[in-house]
Amino acid sequence: MELPSHLDAVRQSYDAVAADYARTVEGPAVALDPLSRAVLGAFAELVTSAGAGPAADVGCGPGKVTAYLSGLGVPVFGVDLSPRMVELARAAHPELRFDVGPMSALAAGDGELGGVLAFYSTHHLPPEELPAVYGEFLRALAPGGHLLLVTRVGDEGHQHRRYGYGGDSAPFDSYRLPEDRIAELLERAGFTIEARTLQAPEEGAKRPVAGFLARKPATAATT
Numbered sequence: 001m002e003l004p005s006h007l008d009a010v011r012q013s014y015d016a017v018a019a020d021y022a023r024t025v026e027g028p029a030v031a032l033d034p035l036s037r038a039v040l041g042a043f044a045e046l047v048t049s050a051g052a053g054p055a056a057d058v059g060c061g062p063g064k065v066t067a068y069l070s071g072l073g074v075p076v077f078g079v080d081l082s083p084r085m086v087e088l089a090r091a092a093h094p095e096l097r098f099d100v101g102p103m104s105a106l107a108a109g110d111g112e113l114g115g116v117l118a119f120y121s122t123h124h125l126p127p128e129e130l131p132a133v134y135g136e137f138l139r140a141l142a143p144g145g146h147l148l149l150v151t152r153v154g155d156e157g158h159q160h161r162r163y164g165y166g167g168d169s170a171p172f173d174s175y176r177l178p179e180d181r182i183a184e185l186l187e188r189a190g191f192t193i194e195a196r197t198l199q200a201p202e203e204g205a206k207r208p209v210a211g212f213l214a215r216k217p218a219t220a221a222t223t
């Protein structure tokens, strides 16, 4: 798969740390916190009650959250840029589907998905690529389908650094946007925001975490 160089760096870096990352997120210290479980629970209920199609967990990593959603009754598959992450996800959850691919080109037809989850996975995209990626989520969602996007937020900062997770990777980029900017971009892409959460940084972290529960309008807006 031909990828632009910044995405290739993300892929290579997560390939390098995949096993360490998987060990980290499976550990009890980073079990899903109560607020994450609450927003994932709301998303799961909305997706299953609409029955509009499966959900895609984009940037699923080793599949922990994909499996959590599946346990809540959501028909869900994962997709990730990193083949090594997908290998680990398939090994840990052989009953679920995991694909290798970028979230900017989902393997789903127009309106085929009931939900899109982007859980701590959009921060490596340069801000100028967000409109196209949010547009891709909207395209793949059924009318009335839901997006849950959870990400750390901050000033318009950009970091070029290594990710450890106990291992080591080549340096790669990550970006923090203010939560209002993300909300504006989601609305501009065509989403209706139904709820927002803002969670204080947990011990050892610097940045708060914002959650956006958004819906693709059932009918296109007319002017």
Ligand SMILES: C[S@@+](CC[C@H](N)C(=O)[O-])C[C@H]1O[C@@H](n2cnc3c(N)ncnc32)[C@H](O)[C@@H]1O
Pocket: 007, 010, 011, 014, 025, 058, 059, 060, 061, 062, 063, 064, 065, 079, 080, 081, 082, 085, 101, 102, 103, 104, 119, 120, 121, 122, 124, 125
């Ligand atoms: C911090 S991990 C989060 C994994 C998982 N969502 C979780 O919460 O455990 C970020 C994941 O997003 C993936 N990723 C980053 N950019 C991506 C892109 N443009 N398309 C698909 N996956 C991407 C990475 O390979 C990595 O597995």
